[in-house]
Amino acid sequence: MKTAENELSLAKNARISPRQRLLAAAAELFYRHGIRVVGVDAIAEAAGTNKMTLYRHFASKDELLAEYLREMGKRGDQCWGAYEAAHPGDALAQLRAWLAEMADHLANPDDRGCALANAAVELPDKAHPARRVIEKLKLGQRDRLAELARKAGLSEPEMLADELYLLLEGARVTAQSVGAEGLGARLIRMGEAMIASHVSGKGWRVSVRATPVRAGNDEQKS
Amino acid sequence: MKTAENELSLAKNARISPRQRLLAAAAELFYRHGIRVVGVDAIAEAAGTNKMTLYRHFASKDELLAEYLREMGKRGDQCWGAYEAAHPGDALAQLRAWLAEMADHLANPDDRGCALANAAVELPDKAHPARRVIEKLKLGQRDRLAELARKAGLSEPEMLADELYLLLEGARVTAQSVGAEGLGARLIRMGEAMIASHVSGKGWRVSVRATPVRAGNDEQKS
DNA sequence: CAGTGTAGGTACTGATCGGTAACATTTTGT
DNA sequence: ACAAAATGTTACCGATCAGTACCTACACTG
Numbered sequence: 001m002k003t004a005e006n007e008l009s010l011a012k013n014a015r016i017s018p019r020q021r022l023l024a025a026a027a028e029l030f031y032r033h034g035i036r037v038v039g040v041d042a043i044a045e046a047a048g049t050n051k052m053t054l055y056r057h058f059a060s061k062d063e064l065l066a067e068y069l070r071e072m073g074k075r076g077d078q079c080w081g082a083y084e085a086a087h088p089g090d091a092l093a094q095l096r097a098w099l100a101e102m103a104d105h106l107a108n109p110d111d112r113g114c115a116l117a118n119a120a121v122e123l124p125d126k127a128h129p130a131r132r133v134i135e136k137l138k139l140g141q142r143d144r145l146a147e148l149a150r151k152a153g154l155s156e157p158e159m160l161a162d163e164l165y166l167l168l169e170g171a172r173v174t175a176q177s178v179g180a181e182g183l184g185a186r187l188i189r190m191g192e193a194m195i196a197s198h199v200s201g202k203g204w205r206v207s208v209r210a211t212p213v214r215a216g217n218d219e220q221k222s
Numbered sequence: 223m224k225t226a227e228n229e230l231s232l233a234k235n236a237r238i239s240p241r242q243r244l245l246a247a248a249a250e251l252f253y254r255h256g257i258r259v260v261g262v263d264a265i266a267e268a269a270g271t272n273k274m275t276l277y278r279h280f281a282s283k284d285e286l287l288a289e290y291l292r293e294m295g296k297r298g299d300q301c302w303g304a305y306e307a308a309h310p311g312d313a314l315a316q317l318r319a320w321l322a323e324m325a326d327h328l329a330n331p332d333d334r335g336c337a338l339a340n341a342a343v344e345l346p347d348k349a350h351p352a353r354r355v356i357e358k359l360k361l362g363q364r365d366r367l368a369e370l371a372r373k374a375g376l377s378e379p380e381m382l383a384d385e386l387y388l389l390l391e392g393a394r395v396t397a398q399s400v401g402a403e404g405l406g407a408r409l410i411r412m413g414e415a416m417i418a419s420h421v422s423g424k425g426w427r428v429s430v431r432a433t434p435v436r437a438g439n440d441e442q443k444s
Numbered sequence: 445c446a447g448t449g450t451a452g453g454t455a456c457t458g459a460t461c462g463g464t465a466a467c468a469t470t471t472t473g474t
Numbered sequence: 475a476c477a478a479a480a481t482g483t484t485a486c487c488g489a490t491c492a493g494t495a496c497c498t499a500c501a502c503t504g
Binding site for chain 2: 032033034036037112113116117118120121122124134135138139142159162163165166167168169170171173174176177178179186187190
């Protein structure tokens with residue numbers, strides 16, 4: 001169904017290597033429908049090719065999955081690069097840009113949360129090779145946050161990174177299970193408060209001014 | 223493997239109705255291994271019965287799944303009852319007991335996070351009947367938090383409930399994707415700080431003291 | 445032109461899935 | 475004791491799964 005646009009976007013017509021088409025199709029399907037529910041046939045068909053070509057480029061579905069996860073990690077890295085480009089040298093602004101974009105993602109009804117976290121939920125076997133990829137990438141994301149917090153001169157950067165990270169993960173998973181009603185605004189408010197509590201002084205023992213206190217309109221959309 | 227105890231706990235020997243045995247087995251397997259990966263045959267076998275009996279009690283796997291989710295909701299309710307019993311009338315203590323127990327769950331290596339959230343991740347189709355169950359139960363949990371916060375006389379109880387809820391969800395999902403290393407302590411620290419910021423005054427514009435002021439036994443169990 | 449490697453296509457394996465039919469057996473209520 | 479209900483057993487259905495064998499078509503390189 002609706003293969004029309006897919007045919008145009010990533011079918012063989014385009015001069016893109018089958019491998020990349022397969023990866024793009026796998027990313028789309030894995031993220032949208034889940035890992036276990038998507039079969040290799042469906043991926044090959046969505047990529048405008050067939051199963052044999054898939055198995056010529058990837059040793060197994062698990063390896064394709066690992067590649068997909070690595071790709072998602074790279075995609076996240078590119079986002080960080082964009083923040084760096086938008087606010088060169090201003091680590092704090094980059095951090096806040098990240099927060100704003102994450103809140104934006106929440107509002108998107110097509111968003112299915114974090115691909116890595118979802119994959120971890122679908123792969124309970126901790127010995128699964130993809131789990132190592134997930135762990136590495138997730139720790140990398142947290143380290144990015146910590147590095148940014150450190151560059152911004154915030155106190156206890158690792159602690160702040162953990163706080164922001166937990167907050168974001170909670171928001172993303174909550175958006176999936178109960179919906180994203182006004183969650184973006186709440187995420188920003190809480191995240192800004194966390195950042196503010198680390199601007200100076202140490203730890204939580206500091207007065208926190210979250211959002212501009214203007215009462216009344218705390219539910220504004222992005 | 224290790225069917226010995228299972229045989230004793232939920233096989234037909236025990237005078238438990240097949241329906242309850244099936245539900246218990248489904249809960250165990252769904253939670254431990256995931257929803258899509260566990261087949262009805264495996265559930266029936268783990269319950270010491272067979273597929274036909276399963277289908278005589280549940281119209282479909284989806285309905286069994288919905289019942290399983292409702293059961294998890296009930297189980298959570300019983301926890302709340304325990305907090306109420308442990309700290310009768312003291313809503314704040316109940317809230318903190320909840321936080322401590324959640325932190326405890328994180329440390330358990332067998333913990334697989336929130337069954338409802340995991341199910342939501344495995345069921346991307348928002349029209350799936352189980353999604354309504356998940357949403358209702360999740361909102362119920364949040365409302366419990368808000369009610370407790372209100373009873374404890376904390377400011378902006380709904381806001382605090384959201385904060386604690388996001389924090390907990392983030393911690394649980396993070397424990398699954400990257401591990402629970404020292405996460406329980408961090409959860410308690412952040413949660414206590416959130417609660418403290420609502421003890422008086424309104425919103426974030428209040429001085430926050432993270433760790434409970436009364437030094438000594440802030441780690442007390444339920 | 446010949447040779448080589450990549451891609452597409454078809455058909456297959458063996459296993460498992462959710463769900464059902466038909467029948468035998470056990471438990472239960474009275 | 476007897477009938478009715480609940481449970482157990484086996485076999486089956488159509489669909490789908492991950493993965494493979496085998497062959498053909500094309501494009502590039504010499």
